[in-house]
Amino acid sequence: xxxxxxxxxxxxxxxxxxxxxxxxxxxxxxxxxxxxxxxxxxxxxxxxxxxxxxxxxxxxxxxxxxxxxxxxxxxxxxxxxxxxxxxxxxxxxxxxxxxxxxxxxxxxxxxxxxxxxxxxxxxxxxxxxxxxxxxxxxxxxxxxxxxxxxxxxxxxxxxxxxxxxxxxxxxxxxxxxxxxxxxxxxxxxxxxxxxxxxxxxxxxxxxxxxxxxxxxxxxxxxxxxxxxxxxxxxxxxxxxxxxxxxxxxxxxxxxxxxxxxxxxxxxxxxxxxxxxxxxxxxxxxxxxxxxxxxxxxxxxxxxxxxxxxxxxxxxxxxxxxxxxxxxxxxxx
Numbered sequence: 001x002x003x004x005x006x007x008x009x010x011x012x013x014x015x016x017x018x019x020x021x022x023x024x025x026x027x028x029x030x031x032x033x034x035x036x037x038x039x040x041x042x043x044x045x046x047x048x049x050x051x052x053x054x055x056x057x058x059x060x061x062x063x064x065x066x067x068x069x070x071x072x073x074x075x076x077x078x079x080x081x082x083x084x085x086x087x088x089x090x091x092x093x094x095x096x097x098x099x100x101x102x103x104x105x106x107x108x109x110x111x112x113x114x115x116x117x118x119x120x121x122x123x124x125x126x127x128x129x130x131x132x133x134x135x136x137x138x139x140x141x142x143x144x145x146x147x148x149x150x151x152x153x154x155x156x157x158x159x160x161x162x163x164x165x166x167x168x169x170x171x172x173x174x175x176x177x178x179x180x181x182x183x184x185x186x187x188x189x190x191x192x193x194x195x196x197x198x199x200x201x202x203x204x205x206x207x208x209x210x211x212x213x214x215x216x217x218x219x220x221x222x223x224x225x226x227x228x229x230x231x232x233x234x235x236x237x238x239x240x241x242x243x244x245x246x247x248x249x250x251x252x253x254x255x256x257x258x259x260x261x262x263x264x265x266x267x268x269x270x271x272x273x274x275x276x277x278x279x280x281x282x283x284x285x286x287x288x289x290x291x292x293x294x295x296x297x298x299x300x301x302x303x304x305x306x307x308x309x310x311x312x313x314x315x316x317x318x319x320x321x322x323x324x325x326x327x328x329x330x331x332x
Contacts, residue, residue, distance in 0.1 A: 004029045006069040006099040007312050013054055016250045017320070021054070022313040025069075030103035037081035037092070037104045041332045043305075044097030045073040045123045046316040047157075048221075051249045060275060070098040073128055075112065075119050076332075086111070093122050100309055100332050116291060124157055124327035125301040126290060128276055133161035133219075134286045135279035136241040138169065140272055141217045143239075145170030148211055150230055152176075153221030155183035155302075157327035158243060160190060162219045164299050167191050171217075175210045177203065177226060179322045186325060190300060203229040214238075222247045228258035234269055242273040250320065302326025 003026055010023040032038050050072060053064045064070050074097035078090045083106030086092070092109040096102035112122045124130065136158075137143050149166040153159045154176025163174045176187045176195045187195035194210035207215075207229045216238050218230035223245025230240060248255040263269070293299040304324035306315040312330045319328040 002029055003027075004099060004101040005309050007309065008069055009054060009064045009066055011066070012056060013051075013250075015252045017051065017054065017313075017317060019313055019317070023067075024310050029101045032081050032083075032103060034082050035106050037078050037083055037086055037106055037109055039074075039076040039092060039094060039096075039102045039104050039109070040079050041074045041076035041097060041100055041102055043075050043120045043123055044312065044330045044332060045128075046312065046319050046328050046330065047072060047128075048244050048246045048249060048320070050316065051320060069096075071095055072097040073123050074098075074102065075122050076102070081106070091119055093127065097330075098309075098312060117294060120303060120305075120327075120329055120331075121294075121301070123329060124303060125161065125294065125299070126287060129157040129327055130161050130290055130301075131279065131283060131286050132243060132276040133158050133165055134290070135276060135282050136219055136243050136274055137162050137165055137217070139279060139282060140274045141219065141239045141241040143169065143171065143217045146172050147216035148173040148175070148214065148235075149217045149219065150175045150177075150207060150211060150215040150233065151219045151221070152226040152230075153244070153246065154178050154187055154192065154195065155325060156221060156322075157324075159219070159221050160187070160302065160326055161299075163187065163192050164190055166217075168293060168298060173211060173213075173215075175207065175215065177206070177222075183325065186302070198226070204232055207233050217241070219243060220245070224248060224255060228260055231258055231260050231263050231269065231271075234263075234267060236267055238267060238269050240269070240271045242271060246320070303329055305329050305331050307331045 008023045094104045094109045151159045151162045155178040166174045173193045176192045177198045184195045196206040214235040218240040220242045221244045224247035302325045
């Protein structure tokens with residue numbers, strides 16, 4: 001193959017992105033130099049944080065450049081390279097998705113074992129998604145056995161892992177919110193003690209019914225009404241791990257802050273934002289424990305797969321609309 005296809009950012013979205021913000025571009029397959037690998041991507045990830053990178057604003061990660069390929073997690077096969085420790089046929093995880101062939105600095109590639117799990121799992125349960133759930137729940141929120149946990153966006157890639165890890169680590173009760181009856185049923189099948197569809201009524205009321213004794217830990221993927229409801233439901237010395245706030249990523253007006261922030265004082269609550277990149281020290285422990293759970297059939301994961309690089313924008317937009325169950329992936 002000599003032709004490579006990439007998805008470029010054609011324009012910056014105003015509010016909700018559309019297909020017009022993306023462009024499919026044909027280029028040549030790159031040639032590796034010293035210390036570089038050419039990787040034929042097999043799967044790429046689309047994630048909520050990518051929406052923020054489409055805005056030209058200062059953040060914890062640089063914005064995507066216009067008229068250049070986007071990037072993000074991908075897993076693929078080395079087809080050429082001049083880097084010690086790598087050979088054609090190796091399966092590697094790296095950060096240059098949104099293209100069929102990637103020219104990867106070998107220092108930014110990590111070999112993975114395709115015999116341990118399907119390679120797509122390294123973008124979900126064994127990858128950033130799983131580590132985000134593990135670190136956020138156990139390190140950031142410091143969940144202890146016997147505590148009650150509430151997870152928003154619980155049928156998504158991260159949220160579904162949070163709930164299952166909480167149960168495996170001894171949570172007394174795990175409650176999840178999701179956006180459809182089918183997703184609610186899936187959460188119950190995954191072992192959540194209670195789940196509700198946030199479209200069915202005020203989150204505050206549904207959470208109170210699902211966790212009448214309150215919650216110790218809140219894992220936030222949504223923000224907005226969910227965060228306000230969680231603050232109201234949290235017990236004394238409750239902790240919240242703030243992973244994402246997808247409810248406001250496409251807003252064109254500033255969101256209303258939770259109206260009950262004063263409760264933080266009397267309840268002595270802790271609300272802590274985090275980035276998974278700050279928790280790399282947990283990776284080896286996480287992979288070992290998660291691989292054991294997978295091997296023993298104690299944890300399940302869902303993937304929603306869209307085929308073809310040309311449909312990557314469609315997959316991304318679908319993920320923002322909540323059309324995925326578990327991890328949204330593009331198969332290349």
